[in-house]
Amino acid sequence: MKQVVRVAAGQGFWGDWLEAPRRQVEGGPVDYLMLDYLAEVTMSILQKQKERDPRMGYARDFIGAIESVLPAVVERGVRVIANAGGVNPVACAHAVRDLAAAKGAGGKVRIGVVTGDDLLPRLDDLIARGHALANMDTAEPLSTVRDRVLSANAYIGSTPIVEALTRGAQVVVTGRSTDTALTMAPLRYEFGWAPDDWNRLAAGIVAGHIIECGAQCSGGNCLLDWRDIPDLANVGYPIVNANADGTFEISKHPGTGGRISVPTVTEQLVYEMGDPNSYITPDVVADFTTIQLESSGPDRVRVFGIGGRPPTDKLKVSIAYRAGFKAVGTLVYAWPDALDKAKLADRVLRERLDRLGLRFEKVMTEFVGASATHGPLAGTPNGDLPEVQLRFGVRGEDRAAVERFTREIAPLVLNGPPSVTGFAGGRPKVEEIVAYWPALIDKTEVETSVEVIA
Amino acid sequence: MKVRLADIAHARSGDKGDTANVGVIALRREWYPLLARELTERRVADHFRGVITGDVKRYELPNLSALNFLLHGALDGGGTLSLKTDAQGKVFSTALLRMVIDVPDAEARSLGLPAA
Numbered sequence: 001m002k003q004v005v006r007v008a009a010g011q012g013f014w015g016d017w018l019e020a021p022r023r024q025v026e027g028g029p030v031d032y033l034m035l036d037y038l039a040e041v042t043m044s045i046l047q048k049q050k051e052r053d054p055r056m057g058y059a060r061d062f063i064g065a066i067e068s069v070l071p072a073v074v075e076r077g078v079r080v081i082a083n084a085g086g087v088n089p090v091a092c093a094h095a096v097r098d099l100a101a102a103k104g105a106g107g108k109v110r111i112g113v114v115t116g117d118d119l120l121p122r123l124d125d126l127i128a129r130g131h132a133l134a135n136m137d138t139a140e141p142l143s144t145v146r147d148r149v150l151s152a153n154a155y156i157g158s159t160p161i162v163e164a165l166t167r168g169a170q171v172v173v174t175g176r177s178t179d180t181a182l183t184m185a186p187l188r189y190e191f192g193w194a195p196d197d198w199n200r201l202a203a204g205i206v207a208g209h210i211i212e213c214g215a216q217c218s219g220g221n222c223l224l225d226w227r228d229i230p231d232l233a234n235v236g237y238p239i240v241n242a243n244a245d246g247t248f249e250i251s252k253h254p255g256t257g258g259r260i261s262v263p264t265v266t267e268q269l270v271y272e273m274g275d276p277n278s279y280i281t282p283d284v285v286a287d288f289t290t291i292q293l294e295s296s297g298p299d300r301v302r303v304f305g306i307g308g309r310p311p312t313d314k315l316k317v318s319i320a321y322r323a324g325f326k327a328v329g330t331l332v333y334a335w336p337d338a339l340d341k342a343k344l345a346d347r348v349l350r351e352r353l354d355r356l357g358l359r360f361e362k363v364m365t366e367f368v369g370a371s372a373t374h375g376p377l378a379g380t381p382n383g384d385l386p387e388v389q390l391r392f393g394v395r396g397e398d399r400a401a402v403e404r405f406t407r408e409i410a411p412l413v414l415n416g417p418p419s420v421t422g423f424a425g426g427r428p429k430v431e432e433i434v435a436y437w438p439a440l441i442d443k444t445e446v447e448t449s450v451e452v453i454a
Numbered sequence: 455m456k457v458r459l460a461d462i463a464h465a466r467s468g469d470k471g472d473t474a475n476v477g478v479i480a481l482r483r484e485w486y487p488l489l490a491r492e493l494t495e496r497r498v499a500d501h502f503r504g505v506i507t508g509d510v511k512r513y514e515l516p517n518l519s520a521l522n523f524l525l526h527g528a529l530d531g532g533g534t535l536s537l538k539t540d541a542q543g544k545v546f547s548t549a550l551l552r553m554v555i556d557v558p559d560a561e562a563r564s565l566g567l568p569a570a
Binding site for chain 2 (some may be wrong): 020040041137188221223224263266267268269270271272273274275276277288289290292293305323328362365366368370372373374376377391393394395400433434436438
């Protein structure tokens with residue numbers, strides 16, 4: 001058994017730094033590269049892509065990431081774990097296999113594919129058998145939006161990933177795995193943690209939570225002393241250095257920028273936090289009020305003391321459904337009296353939309369530069385603002401009404417208040433809204449399976 | 455003495471649906487009890503009046519010298535529904551740190567708090 005297992009984070013979301021995966025495997029020794037691609041609505045975007053082309057539906061950035069780390073995987077045995085499979089993990093695994101073949105590593109990369117999270121084909125059956133899949137926020141049953149559902153995936157835990165690793169997979173591709181399972185699974189596998197070793201499993205989850213957003217624990221987006229965080233251009237992504245007893249250290253490669261300290265790790269620990277006493281995952285419920293942090297060297301934080309308890313008998317389900325249309329348009333007003341001009345433009349625009357008889361569920365105005373981010377908390381701005389951006393959005397079920405709205409922004413340049421500019425982008429784009437519907441399902445309804453291909 | 459939260463704490467915020475969470479972390483361990491006493495659910499709800507439509511729930515993490523607040527109805531429906539610039543609640547952190555609290559002078563001196 002390894003004394004220390006090193007899991008490096010190389011991607012905190014789909015769209016994160018393309019350089020990060022390669023930097024993580026080349027900057028120093030690591031055992032695993034963990035890549036998290038899935039946010040709440042990513043699955044629905046991927047589902048739309050799969051509808052257009054059945055070979056799509058996964059995070060295509062992942063193939064580029066694998067290409068950039070392929071020598072480390074083939075020659076040095078670094079193993080990669082990613083939820084890049086989206087709604088089509090099998091196609092994703094095939095793309096990795098094809099890439100390996102094209103790069104002269106055909107048959108040399110064993111790829112584990114985890115499936116079973118996709119509930120879309122079974123949705124009507126589940127509802128018919130009494131699973132309401134009620135919205136966790138509103139308690140409405142899924143039947144109210146059933147005809148608009150685009151994707152439905154259960155969040156699955158570490159067990160199938162552990163199985164893939166046990167069967168020799170060097171690259172593990174999953175669909176809707178929890179972000180934290182991607183980090184916890186290799187620790188459970190390497191150290192042979194029992195499936196009811198709650199404290200250690202919880203420690204693995206906390207390790208996963210700390211690194212799942214990439215550089216957000218190593219100086220990125222860090223508020224404290226932000227001016228003094230060194231060399232963000234060269235920021236180091238985090239690495240978990242785990243021990244068999246469930247304690248671990250967070251570090252980054254030498255010579256990289258950013259910072260790892262008790263405050264930078266703490267900021268990440270509270271990110272997207274709900275009830276810290278019960279951080280519920282499919283494998284374990286972690287208690288974040290037990291976490292102890294201490295500095296253990298330059299850019300090194302030791303994490304210990306973590307407690308956990310048995311999980312619930314439910315899995316969370318991520319459902320995406322069509323929820324109407326929206327569009328947002330912007331114009332910029334310049335000094336003097338920039339805010340007053342933007343406010344007049346807002347009144348004019350609202351009156352015109354009213355006269356057109358357009359109906360929306362929501363009409364929203366923001367004055368960027370005055371109050372868009374902090375609202376009334378920002379206080380009354382002084383009259384001397386150099387410019388203010390009017391940001392005007394509508395949302396509704398009627399696509400035609402939203403479309404019509406997009407034609408009302410440009411005219412204001414010539415027939416509204418003066419000193420207006422910033423319309424280079426053209427007419428606002430109408431976007432279909434794909435909304436998120438969180439629900440719960442009995443664990444017994446979800447069966448995962450693992451296939452290993454080469 | 456008036457003390458601005460931004461001078462005694464740091465924070466990070468994020469989203470879960472239509473709820474924004476703000477984790478507030480004391481800059482010094484010995485300042486945490488003051489935060490825990492002053493930053494009640496009611497005080498934070500008052501601070502965000504007109505900004506959020508739901509209630510405020512607070513959780514304590516004394517081990518991290520931190521408090522976690524859930525601000526319900528903060529994000530115009532949240533996620534892709536929201537028309538807001540800050541649809542994901544990323545800057546509710548600094549919005550909370552704008553708060554100014556009153557601390558008795560003697561206590562402020564003994565804790566070494568910076569005046570607002």
